[in-house]
Amino acid sequence: MALSAWIEATIAWLYRTWNAHAGLLGALLMVGYFAAVAAVAWAYPLANWDIVAYVAAALNDGVRSAAEVHGLAWRAVEERVSAGDFLVLTADRPYRIRQYADPQAFATMLGFYETKIAYVAVIGWLSHWMQAVDAVRLISAASAVAFGTTVLFWARSRGLLGHAPLILAFLAAAGFSEMARSGIPDLFAALFILLAVWSYLRGQDVLTAAALVAAVAVRPDHVAFVGVFACAALLKRQGAVAALAALAASAAAYLLIMRGSEHPGWWVQMWFTHIEYVPTLEGFSPEFSLAAYGLIVVRALVRALVEENWLLLLLLLAAGYGRLLARDAFMEERERAVLLAGFGTILAKFAAFPLFESRFHLAYLTVIGMTLLAVAVRNAATVHQAAAPDHPAIARKRQNKLAV
Template sequence: MAQSQGTAIGWAMGTGAAEALGRAASNRTLLDRIAAVFFLAIFLFVAAYTWVRPDYNWDMVAYIASALENRTETPEQLHAETWKAVSEGAREAQLYNLQYGNPYNRHQWENPADFESQLPMFRVKLGYIEALRVLEPITGITRAAILLSVLPALGFALICLFWLGRENALQGAIILAPALIVADVFHMTTAVTPDMLLALVSMGALYLLARKQDIAACLLLFLSVFVRPDNIILIFALLLTAIAFGWRLLPIALTFVASFAACLLISKLGGHPGWWAHFYFSCVEIQNSMTNFHPDFSLVAFIKGYARGAAVALLDNDWPPLFLAILAGWALLWRAGRAGTGRENALMFALAIGTLGKFASFPLPDDRFYFVFLAGMAMLLVVMWKPRFDIAPGKA
């Protein structure tokens, strides 16, 4: 008898728990909040990890050196000040890798003049360099660089959540988070480069464009080329989209002209070696010194650079399959009659051609160079889809 009563009580408790879980699973507000907390927790984790254990890499060293150039007079002084700043924060293994990890790193560590010759390719990120200088008196130069990854990552997360909330698509954060992880948001944040700051500014611009606030969006787009001049590709893709989809043309056309002029001016003032020399360095053969490096154009080297970029992208990176997966998702939404607004589809088109244009203009294979485009496409896909987990099958 006692056993029967115990079984009955257990069954009743199990049924009650199942009903409670069922009610929770059908509570839209609760699931929205869970999705938002899940999404934000991921970014808080990666921000905290970056602050505690940042990835000291070669690009970080070059950006710090670029920020210190305005107070040094000789390559030797700049080299010493840069490595002093880096050494104060880097762990022993990181410092050894930066100085001796490969022949290129060792050469830059042992040759101050050649080290300085590399900086024009980094100096052109003028807005990022100036932001480092502004923060340096408060945090120190290395912590300023880390902070300029941490804060933009958190800002980026908040923009995503705000956008999803405005579109009643907060539960889509559960889908968006892994897409952004595949797109390389973790490594972009920990690597301490301008990439997360660019992602923050660009995602803000895309949100404003989706809301048809074109003037404000164009101001952010213009600012973005001071973070990374190669974001001119996104602006050009948006210009082509405005022409193709009948947007108001004047704001984006003026933005493109102003941004292009700014890029030319920044490159000239920063002593950038030019597209072909930079292409050869990054995509064909790395150079220990960029002083007077002006190689003749070579069709063989040109093809080699694209072949290398395509091979490494397909073998070692995730952006090509993610790009195709997002396009497939967009096509499926079209077939299901849930393709979103005309502006959203136009932005998807802009980001799709921008992704291809980014590779076509400079075939670097790393995921981070395509993050702005893929993150925007993933966001738009989720906004169009508006996935809901609080609706029973067949009742959507």
């Protein structure tokens, strides 16, 4: 019993200490977490096959042959991963064996990756000063730092630093640390979505538009968010001009990127991603099938529920959103627009191209979560103040009763 009482007393003391210095301790916790993720992303990155393709896309200057690009990319990766990891990347399954052995088959895959023009361009630019795989690692680590810094300042501006453990637990469940280690453009793109929404909530519409266009340049599929966000901004009459300008620029950029790349098309990528990893895309053109599309949706939902966390997090956020609406919680019009855009984009993108991995939804989940947390904390503080004995509203109510 004595030990149990001591443990409970210690926990209570830690909680009181946290509350007394929540802002400072929350900021320190966030800094430590994001610094640790960035350091691990640089020092211990995951041996992701996509890194090979992104490095190849960055080194493909239009002059080198397919064989030269293939050789440069695989040698760069071999220099930076362990022998065991390299064996997995090159001999784990028939598809990878073919990609390592056949430069022409490998070249047909690059259209999937060349569409991320900003990401590929940054890798190519950094490759003038460092090894190409190191460039990928640097972008991942820097994105983790910048993403974390944005979350930190957002939390500080909305009085959420005391809720740092909740914010970090949410990001961890959404796959933030794994994204940082994977050497893919998702976190880099998510950074711009986060910057865009934070700027929008602060009324900085020009910066919002610029960040949205940058997100599309890194990952063109974020044009879906720009479209839904523009509709929400127009509906709420908040920053609609800048949002519509961003939509026009993003749509134009999307069309130019798709037409200027060797991307095989929506259904080919859908088939390749969900049904069959064909060894080469040359001459590959499966017919659209509604039955196959339905099967893809079911598989994606099941895998999202069993293997990932984003769907459960989305349900949790939806429940929180519904609770706030049911209690008639005060929300700024821009917060309402952000929530509509976040939820709407996840549903729209999943319908258009079902993807089960959390990394495709991290940006939207984060902006929804941060916005809902800010609304909940603000309304809780208002209720607490209203219930205080010396609150002006309580005092006026007492005076009215005495007057009667």
